[in-house]
Amino acid sequence: MTKKKVTKKAAQQPVFTKDELLSATNLTGGQRDLLEVALEPDKTYTVAEAKSAVTRLKGGLF
Numbered sequence: 001m002t003k004k005k006v007t008k009k010a011a012q013q014p015v016f017t018k019d020e021l022l023s024a025t026n027l028t029g030g031q032r033d034l035l036e037v038a039l040e041p042d043k044t045y046t047v048a049e050a051k052s053a054v055t056r057l058k059g060g061l062f
């Protein structure tokens with residue numbers, strides 16, 4: 001079994017489930033729609049990881 005090396009910077013960032021990110025009050029409807037498609041339900045994400053997932057999704061759309 002391999003262990004994932006965790007840096008201090010990564011360990012300090014909070015992680016959220018897909019539902020927690022979707023319930024954020026500062027998101028627009030379009031942002032929620034993109035997160036709904038880009039994120040997997042059983043994973044946790046930092047805000048940066050969620051943004052990256054949306055960027056990857058948008059890059060493949062057009």
